[in-house]
Amino acid sequence: MTIDPGTPLGAVLALLPEVILTGWALVVLLLVAWRHKSAGDSRLVGNISLIGFALALAATGWMASQGVAAEGLPQMIALDGFRFASDALLLTIAAGVTILSLRWLERQGILAPEYYVLIMLATVGMMLLAGAVDLITLFLGLEVMSISVYVLAGYDRTRRASAEAALKYFLIGAFASGFLLYGIALIYGATGQFNMTLIGAQLAATEPTLMARAGVALMLIGFAFKVAAVPFHAWAPDVYEGAPTPVTAFMASGVKAAAFLALARLLAEAFPGYVELWRPVLFGLAVATMLIGNLVALAQQSMKRMLAYSAIGHAGYLFLALWAHSDAGTAAVLVYLLAYSVTTVAAFGILASIERAGARTVLISDLEGLYAVRPFAALGMTICMLSLLGFPGTFGFISKWYLLSAPLGVGEVWLPIIAMVASGISIGYYLPVILAMTLKPTRTRQAHQTIRFPRPAKFAVALCVIAILVLGIWPRPVLDFASHEAVRLRQVATPILTR
């Protein structure tokens, strides 16, 4: 089905999931206006916002099944399988985070149901960011996402750490947006275009200019801040630790995924002519991020900080797929993000259930003897750690193998070797978590008695863990789908570039 996004109906159809989710967020906001007192209200609002995610997911599925495509060149927003896949991924992450928040917020005494509205608006921003084919849409999507997540990071207003996280994230985020915006302005100055495909055509047809090079470099810096790549990562551990745990899950999975999906599209469609310029930059970022992220994680005592540095390390692996600049690489971005996000949401879900209101953050030593008291929670955490590590039998292994084969496919050996070394280092902090849970005895008799695993969260975490195991054994459909859709991403750009 082809539509013309220039007409009003076409524009609504092209943005159907985003329109539905925004509309639903407004309805929920109206509801919040008079139902915002009790814990029951908060739960009600959370459940209703889940319907919004389901509707948007259904719309995405419908668009993908109909094969909705744009007449001519897509304007503002992409209409291809890559966008539908990213939308589905981001909506699933957001729904998972909402489920994790359902009872957790009430238990922590955070009774402001606008939380769920902000999650929905942040998701709209992520979907626009990941699907944008126009630099203006890309920037606005990024800002919608960022503003909502700044507020969510500071949502626990009684804790100083939460406020500190929000302020740090806001200042660094504004700084990063400045870089990105300056880069966009220079790219527009060099090409006169905002559309990624047209930018790609202009840049491929002309000699590299200083202005365009500076634009590419500044945009890369902006994205490096957003995905917390070394040396632009200093904000991440403090922000991840201070933010409410479900929000940390959202930042580590959703925000990172949206930024990487947008970067994958940008590099494939707009800057293929400058591959010689950005490849060394990505190489350096990948090596520094993998090594430093994983090495510093070794020294962490707090689970949240450890997972924050592990998230930095995973961003480094993802740069490998982008570096490859091939269809296999783009497919690997999708697969790896799926594996990483599912695992992250599950790990933070278990962590959230262990936390107590007003208590200090959970240390690795606090998990000692968890297996004896709560075997299923310990088992889930073990599977998450193994998947993050890339242990055979989990989806993490398949996705990491798929990711490493992308640079190997274009004849690069050193990046995969360094990634293997970094994975080896990561054993040093994933394994102690497992060992603490299974081998060490509980410290006191009362240990782990305060764990409250609400039913919805239990359900979501169990689903994630089962998905990790099932996809670890039977990944064919996901891999086929990803490689099929990634090819289409480049097909849009090539006809114009070769003209």
Place this chain on the structure above:
Amino acid sequence: MDVVQIVFWCFAGWAILSALLCVTRANPISSALWLVSTMFSLAGIFILLHAEFIAAIQVLVYAGAVMVLFLFVIMLLNLEETPRDWNRWMFWLAGAGLSILLAAQLVALRGYSPQRLANEFSSMPSPDPGLVFPEGAVARQAVEARGVVGALAEPLFQGYLIPFEITSILLLAAVIGAVVLSKKRL
């Protein structure tokens, strides 16, 4: 040097001078007032570029509404006058480094005359007339075709309708966030 150029240099000098005064004043209210002055001089430059409507909007919205809001906030916050520490060599070093960088950029762009830009763009695969901009030619063409307001409204509400709508979502998210974070009891 014709009259337009003389007027441009007057406005440009005024803009830079008031921007400098804006960042060097110790009192936030005088800073804000110098910002108003910068906005006025920028409006003058917009008029030179045949963008009269944007000039009017600049004065109405930025110099008027936004600055009044700024002044309200400053007065409500009741800021003390804090003596600035000018001896911090770090600030001076960072400032000097940034100035040198920007100056280098200016020097690098010095060779770009409007004619050279026009030549470069006409050799590109799709020479868009909107890319060739000797002294407000694009704006003049658009104004002749669609009128002063239409030249702004048509791209805003047709070509860039989707980003325009996304901006409203952005503002909504910001408003919700501001209320949630600042209100003690919800």
